[in-house]
Amino acid sequence: LNPNQSVDTSAHRDHLSNVDKSGQRIWIYPKVIKGILYKYRSYLSWLYFVVFFSLPLITLYGRPFFLLNILERKFIIFGAAFWPQDFSILVLAMLTFMVFIILFTVIFGRVWCGWACPQTVFLEMMFRKVETLIEGNANEQRKLDAAPWTGAKARKKILKHGIFLILSFIISNTFLAYIIGKAALVKIITDPPSAHIGGLISILVFTGVFYFVFARFRELVCIIVCPYGRMQSVILDPNTVVVAYDYVRGEPRGMIKKNKPQQLGDCVDCNLCVQVCPTGIDIRNGTQMECINCTSCIDACNSVMAKTNRPQGLIRYDSLSGIKNGEPLKFTNRIKSYTAVLAILLSVVIYLIATRSEVETTVLRASGMTYQRDAYNNITNLYNFELVNKTFEPVPFEFRINHKGVSLRLVTPIDYVPADGIAKGAFFITADPKLLTDTRTKLQIDIVSKGIIIDHVKTSFMAPH
Numbered sequence: 001l002n003p004n005q006s007v008d009t010s011a012h013r014d015h016l017s018n019v020d021k022s023g024q025r026i027w028i029y030p031k032v033i034k035g036i037l038y039k040y041r042s043y044l045s046w047l048y049f050v051v052f053f054s055l056p057l058i059t060l061y062g063r064p065f066f067l068l069n070i071l072e073r074k075f076i077i078f079g080a081a082f083w084p085q086d087f088s089i090l091v092l093a094m095l096t097f098m099v100f101i102i103l104f105t106v107i108f109g110r111v112w113c114g115w116a117c118p119q120t121v122f123l124e125m126m127f128r129k130v131e132t133l134i135e136g137n138a139n140e141q142r143k144l145d146a147a148p149w150t151g152a153k154a155r156k157k158i159l160k161h162g163i164f165l166i167l168s169f170i171i172s173n174t175f176l177a178y179i180i181g182k183a184a185l186v187k188i189i190t191d192p193p194s195a196h197i198g199g200l201i202s203i204l205v206f207t208g209v210f211y212f213v214f215a216r217f218r219e220l221v222c223i224i225v226c227p228y229g230r231m232q233s234v235i236l237d238p239n240t241v242v243v244a245y246d247y248v249r250g251e252p253r254g255m256i257k258k259n260k261p262q263q264l265g266d267c268v269d270c271n272l273c274v275q276v277c278p279t280g281i282d283i284r285n286g287t288q289m290e291c292i293n294c295t296s297c298i299d300a301c302n303s304v305m306a307k308t309n310r311p312q313g314l315i316r317y318d319s320l321s322g323i324k325n326g327e328p329l330k331f332t333n334r335i336k337s338y339t340a341v342l343a344i345l346l347s348v349v350i351y352l353i354a355t356r357s358e359v360e361t362t363v364l365r366a367s368g369m370t371y372q373r374d375a376y377n378n379i380t381n382l383y384n385f386e387l388v389n390k391t392f393e394p395v396p397f398e399f400r401i402n403h404k405g406v407s408l409r410l411v412t413p414i415d416y417v418p419a420d421g422i423a424k425g426a427f428f429i430t431a432d433p434k435l436l437t438d439t440r441t442k443l444q445i446d447i448v449s450k451g452i453i454i455d456h457v458k459t460s461f462m463a464p465h
């Protein structure tokens, strides 16, 4: 309970706001108040949709600009290809991203959830808008659901769910295009269905999942499924900026009664902040895990403050300390240590990406073989090689070995790695035994392209005593 709170609402801690005493779900009909923050979120969502739907369609030199092919472990991020050989960089990048998310959350709370999470953006800015357009505002939706089935109700429901299914189908196709690429998706759509049964099933399964999430499951994703939401209780601290109710100013709450002078705070107990909440909570009870920081209650309360001639910001972005003591944001030790870890991880990722070779070479001595002697009594070792070209241009290459008395001969001539492809083969290394001092001589093989060393590998050469 907030120190100044005049009403004990601590019962909210015993149950979920969208579940009744018998355990049945209470359907939430959030009011939509088009305040300034809602407008900003709307504008941002348009940008978001343009980026989301267009990114997998963009190609660069005939290749996807963005691809997250988890199945083949091949990723193209803004035109740069990452292969399974770059796995360590991707893992580090993901770790860095996670630390960044935690650090960001420590300072700014759940800004991500309210402004950028696909779940919130698609639900509030796409599906909810379609629902409002067809079924009316929150009150009209509630009445429609409670009314007996009529032709008009059936038509509205069929239209709404039909559009939901089409939207889910489009999102599903876009989602798949991120994984398999636009070209493969177009093939699935245009080829006879029998040629791509697996692909078509994937599209239908994704469509079903998206439809279920946005038409039925909705806020339950944030309340009971999302791991990021679950982590809030350990990440947030009193200095974190969250959507917060200023209980110092607001309490004791109470309705305005004409001609009756009252010693009340600024909260007029209109309940509008609860009615607009998509997760059904009352932010006046303090920060709760269900709060996705969507800012709807800020807009709602500001509209009430404007009507009652009170200053804006009774509900606003602020920290608990800020509200309690009027303190500004503090740079705590926890933030300092997260920043340090983030800086180190970021430097390592940048270094690895900057020094990443465009051609990755693997050389292994042929298994089960040691050495042979040729007709001139020279010693030979057989090696297998594999060159992975991470660029979208063919790369000419040759092997060079700078070791006296040692030469390299390809089994099958090959002098380039195809674009975005692999060159495999074998070569012999031959050495004059008089010049070898050891049974295992360390050798360095340079991979040279257009006169420039683009990679090198180290291997050993076996010889008799």
Ligand code: SF4
Pocket (backbone or CB within 6 Å): 243, 273, 276, 277, 278, 279, 280, 281, 282, 283, 290, 291, 292, 293, 294, 295, 296, 297, 298
């Ligand atoms: S409490 Fe406010 S910010 Fe939090 S989810 Fe509800 S309406 Fe959104």
Ligand code: SF4
Pocket (backbone or CB within 6 Å): 245, 250, 253, 266, 267, 268, 269, 270, 271, 272, 273, 274, 284, 300, 301, 302, 304, 314, 315
């Ligand atoms: S909208 Fe503002 S004034 Fe109305 S109940 Fe919520 S906090 Fe109080």
